[in-house]
Amino acid sequence: MSVPKMGEITHMDMYVCEDSSPMKYGMPKIYKDIFNQNPERFELRIDYPDMPACPFGNSFKALGFDKEKREYVWMVTSIIKDDRLKKVVYAK
Numbered sequence: 001m002s003v004p005k006m007g008e009i010t011h012m013d014m015y016v017c018e019d020s021s022p023m024k025y026g027m028p029k030i031y032k033d034i035f036n037q038n039p040e041r042f043e044l045r046i047d048y049p050d051m052p053a054c055p056f057g058n059s060f061k062a063l064g065f066d067k068e069k070r071e072y073v074w075m076v077t078s079i080i081k082d083d084r085l086k087k088v089v090y091a092k
Helices: 032-037
Strands: 027-030 042-046 062-066 071-075 086-089
Touching (some): 027 062
Parallel strands (some): 027 071, 042 086
Antiparallel strands (some): 042 062
8 A cells, every 4th residue: 555645635435415405604505596486485684683603703694585495595696686686674
């Protein structure tokens, strides 16, 4: 058995995930094609106290929300800029 050179890959594991939806920061990532199927399904929540924690120790100011699945989602920028996306500010 030879000694691997620095930076050389000696072993690679492959993991298969049953859920085909991509994730970002632990949330489902929503692409424009999914949004276009039913824009009323999603909203942008602003200043909601129940938002998940940011993985970098900060807090999110706004996050997408899937009203059908009742969960926070990460939306691509083109959805955030879309006039059809309803923006909902938390009423304190």
